[in-house]
Amino acid sequence: GCNSDVSQVYSSSTPQNGKTGPVRVALLASSSQNGFNKAVYDGAVARAKEYGDVEVTVFDGKFDSQTQFNQVQNVAGQGTFDGIVLVPNDNVGIAAAIPAAARAKIPVVTTLFPVGPQLTELKPQVQGVVSTVAADTEANSKKLAEGVVGYCEGKNPCRVAILIGQLQFPFDNLRNKAYRSVLDGHANIKVVATGQGNYDRDTSMKAMQNILQANPKLDVLLSNADQQTIGAQVALESAGVDPSKMYITGGGGNQEAIKQVRAGKWAADQVDFPNSMGKAALEQVVNAVRGKQVTPVVDANTLGPVPVIVTKEILGQHPDFAGEWAD
Amino acid sequence: MTATASARAASGVNVPALIRHYAVLIMLVALFAVLSVSTSSFLTLTNLLNILNQNAPLAIIAVAGTLVVICGGFDLSTGAIFSVANVVAAWVALHFNSPLLGLLAAPLAGAALGLVNGAAITRLRIHSFLATLASSLVYGGLAVLITGGFLISVPAGGFTALGRGGIGPVYYAIVILAIFALLSGFLLNRTTFGRYVLSVGGNAEAAELSGIRVNRIKLYTFLYSGLAAGIAAAIGVSRIGTGQPQAGDGMQLLAIAAVILGGTSIYGGVGAIWRSVCGVYLLALIDNGFDILNANPFFKDLTTGVVILAAVALSVASKRR
Amino acid sequence: MTATASARAASGVNVPALIRHYAVLIMLVALFAVLSVSTSSFLTLTNLLNILNQNAPLAIIAVAGTLVVICGGFDLSTGAIFSVANVVAAWVALHFNSPLLGLLAAPLAGAALGLVNGAAITRLRIHSFLATLASSLVYGGLAVLITGGFLISVPAGGFTALGRGGIGPVYYAIVILAIFALLSGFLLNRTTFGRYVLSVGGNAEAAELSGIRVNRIKLYTFLYSGLAAGIAAAIGVSRIGTGQPQAGDGMQLLAIAAVILGGTSIYGGVGAIWRSVCGVYLLALIDNGFDILNANPFFKDLTTGVVILAAVALSVASKRR
Amino acid sequence: MSVRFGSTQALDSVSLSLVEGEVHGLVGENGAGKSTLGKVIGGLYQPDSGELEVFGRQVHRWDTRRAQEAGVVVIAQELCLVPALTVAENVFLGRESRTLGVLRGDLRGRYRDLEKICGFGLPPDAPVHTLSIADQQKVEIMRALARDARIIVMDEPTSSLTADESDRLHEIMRRLRSRGTTVVYVTHFLDDVLGNCDRVTVMRDGRVIRTAPAARETKASLVEAMLGEPVDMVLPERPPAPSPGTAPVAEMREVRSASVREVSLLVRPGEIVGLAGLVGSGRTEIARALFGCDRVESGQVLFGGAVVTAASPRASIARGMAMIPEDRRAQGLVLLRPVLENVTLPHLRRFSRAGVLSRRAERAAVRELVERLGVRPAALDGDVSVYSGGNQQKVLFAKWLLGRPGFLILDEPTRGVDVGAKSRIYQLIVEIAAAGTGVLLISSELEEVVGLSHRVHLVRDGSIIAEVPGPGTSVDEVLQRLFEVGATSPGTEGRP
Numbered sequence A: 001g002c003n004s005d006v007s008q009v010y011s012s013s014t015p016q017n018g019k020t021g022p023v024r025v026a027l028l029a030s031s032s033q034n035g036f037n038k039a040v041y042d043g044a045v046a047r048a049k050e051y052g053d054v055e056v057t058v059f060d061g062k063f064d065s066q067t068q069f070n071q072v073q074n075v076a077g078q079g080t081f082d083g084i085v086l087v088p089n090d091n092v093g094i095a096a097a098i099p100a101a102a103r104a105k106i107p108v109v110t111t112l113f114p115v116g117p118q119l120t121e122l123k124p125q126v127q128g129v130v131s132t133v134a135a136d137t138e139a140n141s142k143k144l145a146e147g148v149v150g151y152c153e154g155k156n157p158c159r160v161a162i163l164i165g166q167l168q169f170p171f172d173n174l175r176n177k178a179y180r181s182v183l184d185g186h187a188n189i190k191v192v193a194t195g196q197g198n199y200d201r202d203t204s205m206k207a208m209q210n211i212l213q214a215n216p217k218l219d220v221l222l223s224n225a226d227q228q229t230i231g232a233q234v235a236l237e238s239a240g241v242d243p244s245k246m247y248i249t250g251g252g253g254n255q256e257a258i259k260q261v262r263a264g265k266w267a268a269d270q271v272d273f274p275n276s277m278g279k280a281a282l283e284q285v286v287n288a289v290r291g292k293q294v295t296p297v298v299d300a301n302t303l304g305p306v307p308v309i310v311t312k313e314i315l316g317q318h319p320d321f322a323g324e325w326a327d
Numbered sequence B, C: 001m002t003a004t005a006s007a008r009a010a011s012g013v014n015v016p017a018l019i020r021h022y023a024v025l026i027m028l029v030a031l032f033a034v035l036s037v038s039t040s041s042f043l044t045l046t047n048l049l050n051i052l053n054q055n056a057p058l059a060i061i062a063v064a065g066t067l068v069v070i071c072g073g074f075d076l077s078t079g080a081i082f083s084v085a086n087v088v089a090a091w092v093a094l095h096f097n098s099p100l101l102g103l104l105a106a107p108l109a110g111a112a113l114g115l116v117n118g119a120a121i122t123r124l125r126i127h128s129f130l131a132t133l134a135s136s137l138v139y140g141g142l143a144v145l146i147t148g149g150f151l152i153s154v155p156a157g158g159f160t161a162l163g164r165g166g167i168g169p170v171y172y173a174i175v176i177l178a179i180f181a182l183l184s185g186f187l188l189n190r191t192t193f194g195r196y197v198l199s200v201g202g203n204a205e206a207a208e209l210s211g212i213r214v215n216r217i218k219l220y221t222f223l224y225s226g227l228a229a230g231i232a233a234a235i236g237v238s239r240i241g242t243g244q245p246q247a248g249d250g251m252q253l254l255a256i257a258a259v260i261l262g263g264t265s266i267y268g269g270v271g272a273i274w275r276s277v278c279g280v281y282l283l284a285l286i287d288n289g290f291d292i293l294n295a296n297p298f299f300k301d302l303t304t305g306v307v308i309l310a311a312v313a314l315s316v317a318s319k320r321r
Numbered sequence D: 001m002s003v004r005f006g007s008t009q010a011l012d013s014v015s016l017s018l019v020e021g022e023v024h025g026l027v028g029e030n031g032a033g034k035s036t037l038g039k040v041i042g043g044l045y046q047p048d049s050g051e052l053e054v055f056g057r058q059v060h061r062w063d064t065r066r067a068q069e070a071g072v073v074v075i076a077q078e079l080c081l082v083p084a085l086t087v088a089e090n091v092f093l094g095r096e097s098r099t100l101g102v103l104r105g106d107l108r109g110r111y112r113d114l115e116k117i118c119g120f121g122l123p124p125d126a127p128v129h130t131l132s133i134a135d136q137q138k139v140e141i142m143r144a145l146a147r148d149a150r151i152i153v154m155d156e157p158t159s160s161l162t163a164d165e166s167d168r169l170h171e172i173m174r175r176l177r178s179r180g181t182t183v184v185y186v187t188h189f190l191d192d193v194l195g196n197c198d199r200v201t202v203m204r205d206g207r208v209i210r211t212a213p214a215a216r217e218t219k220a221s222l223v224e225a226m227l228g229e230p231v232d233m234v235l236p237e238r239p240p241a242p243s244p245g246t247a248p249v250a251e252m253r254e255v256r257s258a259s260v261r262e263v264s265l266l267v268r269p270g271e272i273v274g275l276a277g278l279v280g281s282g283r284t285e286i287a288r289a290l291f292g293c294d295r296v297e298s299g300q301v302l303f304g305g306a307v308v309t310a311a312s313p314r315a316s317i318a319r320g321m322a323m324i325p326e327d328r329r330a331q332g333l334v335l336l337r338p339v340l341e342n343v344t345l346p347h348l349r350r351f352s353r354a355g356v357l358s359r360r361a362e363r364a365a366v367r368e369l370v371e372r373l374g375v376r377p378a379a380l381d382g383d384v385s386v387y388s389g390g391n392q393q394k395v396l397f398a399k400w401l402l403g404r405p406g407f408l409i410l411d412e413p414t415r416g417v418d419v420g421a422k423s424r425i426y427q428l429i430v431e432i433a434a435a436g437t438g439v440l441l442i443s444s445e446l447e448e449v450v451g452l453s454h455r456v457h458l459v460r461d462g463s464i465i466a467e468v469p470g471p472g473t474s475v476d477e478v479l480q481r482l483f484e485v486g487a488t489s490p491g492t493e494g495r496p
């Protein structure tokens, strides 16, 4: 029955001022098998349900930029989808695929990171990206590091171990540089070790054990990811170090992290709101498809009920906040 | 001449042998058919060209990898070579402000690294499995060092012509793959070099006794494989417009999987180029199918594994007497 | 008899053969010495126990992997089995609220998946390289399905006893590794099973004609490898207290690298367990050294690659006449 | 020249000169160093000391490539072909005619020209792995001939050829000689040496004993020089034949398999039954069907009077059968493992309790057997791969004799075995039979089959065409009968 549909396809092809029928959205996850992405997806699906006539499909990016590049191309080529929500694996390469989507009149909303050459520029940099739902990674990282500076005041030396995902990743490199730009200005703060945790508990545990070996006395563990801090905590505890006596951070705001901060074991956590981000991104993409007003930059920091850096005190004021994702 | 032998020769068709040789093609056609009837968005020119185009770099690596495997080797460093070559291309294009120079640098860098592999394997007499595992670590480190852990974006417009442009609707990548595969097939079947590759892989001692410079042949196959990874990298980096130190991660295993899926023996001595290309596209169709059919990606790896097993079991079952 | 020959025979020591067998040990000792003098924090009981403990799961997989390789096979699915077994352990511990049951489930699950590998390889007559590559995709998919893509945290305190506790300062993991390695060494060198493994790897046809159930022996080695991955997973999951579907990613290649680094031939028929363990710890020392010395992690992969090449070149150089 | 392997002195101050256009025989016991010497000439091994002169010029570095360029070709004792390539491709490997590296299509033509000289009748387009060993050996020979070599070293080229084919090879040698080519002919068939060589060099323990014109040697003088002592060359007396009423230990009833057609035969305890046939006639296939290696399509195999149902080598061994296969490297030995492990492999249950081995018991049993068979070197821990061909064969014998089988299949048991060892093996076969073991003997040396067997089955095309008694039958008679049924010319006998 292909032929009979042709006229329909033509008649329902996107009108100038937005589509009216049901909307199908492709959610290109950086990896579908990952809690953070799952939360983005859940958020998007929840919002879609509220709409009633919006449908979300998740694609597995396998943490591979080529795969994601291909997926953008495929979605643009097939005409099955009206819009794309993207959790990019890399910000620059994927930009090259977006024009294909633009040509197919498929709006793209990116989450977590901007798309384009500038990791720090949230305004859409590439034609086809209609909105960025993200936070300023550099600024957030600096805020996290400033907490360390506060803690270290009056301590000399104040020994800091940094646990970063993988320095090979541009965003981790950016985070590390942001941390250092804050910490290196203080003579009393000594970054004694920089380990790579690879967002993995076991790797982080090993790295932390080894770091402790060379630096038995640590004052601060500055980690950019909750999974890493959890792994490092195992190493600290089995080395007889009481985490609550140190200044420990995580990043991501997952449920475990919020628990630890509430319990006073971790001093601070930089919180992400993937579920809210998913919701917001879906809203924007649906708006774009329907020809409604689109917000070019949605500051992810403002999406949640809590500020981006949480401490025990702050969480005390938000007894209901449990974290938006689990991993 | 025995009765069965003559019967077989007379009928001219050897079904088990056919299945064995064409197992991967049969699976490919079957999957193609299934996808064609299950969704209308599969069998479109754009989609097919996209599939061909997207996987051309991997297929190029698998084509050269076939020669390596036939020659009795293993190249586990193609992914890392891809990474190095793609950052080298971006770096050169950026620093000399010449997209062309950059894109030419990739195959050169690839060939150079392949040469290093070959030299290490033949001089140090290390088995290629381990040698290329080690060199892939070294090359991977190199790629990171070149970029300092960042991406290298090439703003110059010409840089992306190779990866995104084409002849009419046919991307350059597809054209390059076609030429490279045909050339490699010719090399394997119609030249002394190919004959020597087959003989070195089949029985290195016999080849040596026949006056063939076994080490040199081996070295050439690794050089060729590096060159292919470099060409693939040129296409890849030009498509994305950015040099990334992780760009090639995991490609080597996919390429080898495709080669073996194509029925090339991991013991060397036998194999065919076109079947490796089929292997690549069999894997590609599974990926594409999942995306198109909107299937739960949780099942993708599982399905891929099952399809590989089915293809190989099909080819092996026909081998039994 | 020439002078050199008699001299060598008289002294009773064959230096090249020594180097060949002990290359990995020599490198290990050399690296150990370098680290000992370059930082005071290396040569401490805690650090050494930590290194042993951290890498015990990988070493356990490599120990069993040695048997697989000696038998002429390849197990590329150990990483995926580790993943499945570790989520199964967490799942069982959580749902039956029994840490013990959970930790016992891991080796069982591992052995079961190993059995499936073995059955596929021997029944379908697929080469193990491809079969386990495919099954690792299937198992990886399985691990994700079990967890639904999430982690499974086990709050029960007893669950972490295995991974974090020990006998005095010696972690259980180290004890388990020691027992497993000794047992496997015994199995290989002192039992009929070990002899069969060696002969099947050396010449499967001759073994078959000698009345050995070649397929069954092969199957057992894969079962054993799966079991080892399951034991390793029990330790790993207990250490972290959380089942992760990606926990085993990449372990299989490291394990095989360690086995080959230990001088076990990838063609089968010869090899030794203790050398594979040395291979694991050679790689581990590099990691530890980088962390302790706070060296630039950009150079870690590069260094690892170079050390592997050096170790193998050392062992191979001594093989020449 | 000297060559040393670890503690083995394979060649000890050997001097040898080859004259242009001669056939130079090289004889010696197993492990005397003949193959090693051949490999040195071919550039595969570099001598530790000594000098090499080729065509009057001193050479400093000598390797396979230089040897090739100088026109030296070696036909190795152990077959060395590329299995997946075709006959013609193997023959011309490294000698392809090409234009700028692209192959020319004249392979078949060139092959046909060569075939005119050799007349082996091999199918040029068959991959060599589908050929029997004998045919593969012919490919090796053709490959050497295709090279227009000036020196050809042939290391036991006739070990699996029939008498007729050997004769053809000798004819080729004569032709080569007349063209000025030098042939080094390594063989254990002393008659062939005396009949076809100009000069003969005798080796023992890595040393050259003497080089003399063949005309001045006799079989006895050669043997004495080789072994250092005179050896009785006659075949041993057969053990008494069991009475015809004795129940057979092994029996085939109208067995059909892939290449066996309706074969019926039986062997009684203490009886030696021979299978005689031309190469490729299917003797090996009969043995494999009997032993359970190949699937039996119809008919029955009985062992000890009971019908064998689930046949496999394992089941056969469990029933007390044993088989020494024809291809010792591919099917017999685990080359990377030591002698000890090879010998005890099928019998490990005897040396173990609950799966744990008793190495002391193993060593004792193997040492005794190795000494009895005269395996050299007698060390138990050396890899079998470095043993000389004949000694590998003895290790195989040790492997199966250790099990004291009730029925033993011997497929080409003396292939590549020296005269001394041969007579020891004959002696062994007779002893085994005398002790009550039934023996099925396959050999391309008709003297052997006819001289040792009580009864001989003549095999053609996978079926048994006749049975003759061993005693009183002459070799010529058997040959006659083998050929008369075929009616085709013996020249094209062999593969389709």
Ligand SMILES: Nc1ncnc2c1ncn2[C@@H]1O[C@H](COP(=O)(O)OP(=O)(O)OP(=O)(O)O)[C@@H](O)[C@H]1O
Pocket: D005, D006, D008, D009, D010, D028, D029, D030, D031, D032, D033, D034, D035, D036, D037, D077, D376, D377, D386, D387, D388, D389, D390, D391, D416, D418
């Ligand atoms: N690669 C090797 N390594 C160690 N020892 C070797 C090697 N090759 C040969 N030998 C030893 O050198 C000696 C001579 O072997 P060679 O093969 O030359 O004997 P041969 O005269 O050809 O015997 P045969 O008639 O049995 O073939 C033997 O003792 C053998 O074990």
Ligand SMILES: Nc1ncnc2c1ncn2[C@@H]1O[C@H](COP(=O)(O)OP(=O)(O)OP(=O)(O)O)[C@@H](O)[C@H]1O
Pocket: D129, D130, D131, D132, D133, D134, D135, D160, D259, D277, D278, D279, D280, D281, D282, D283, D284, D285, D286, D326, D444, D495
């Ligand atoms: N692997 C194989 N593939 C195809 N044909 C084979 C194979 N092995 C043997 N044959 C064929 O089977 C027939 C019998 O061979 P077989 O080896 O049993 O002969 P034989 O009498 O034992 O001679 P030989 O002295 O060569 O061992 C021959 O025609 C041979 O070509």
Ligand SMILES: [Mg+2]
Pocket: D034, D035, D036, D077, D155, D388, D389
């Ligand atoms: Mg010899």
Ligand SMILES: [Mg+2]
Pocket: D283, D284, D285, D326, D411
């Ligand atoms: Mg035979």
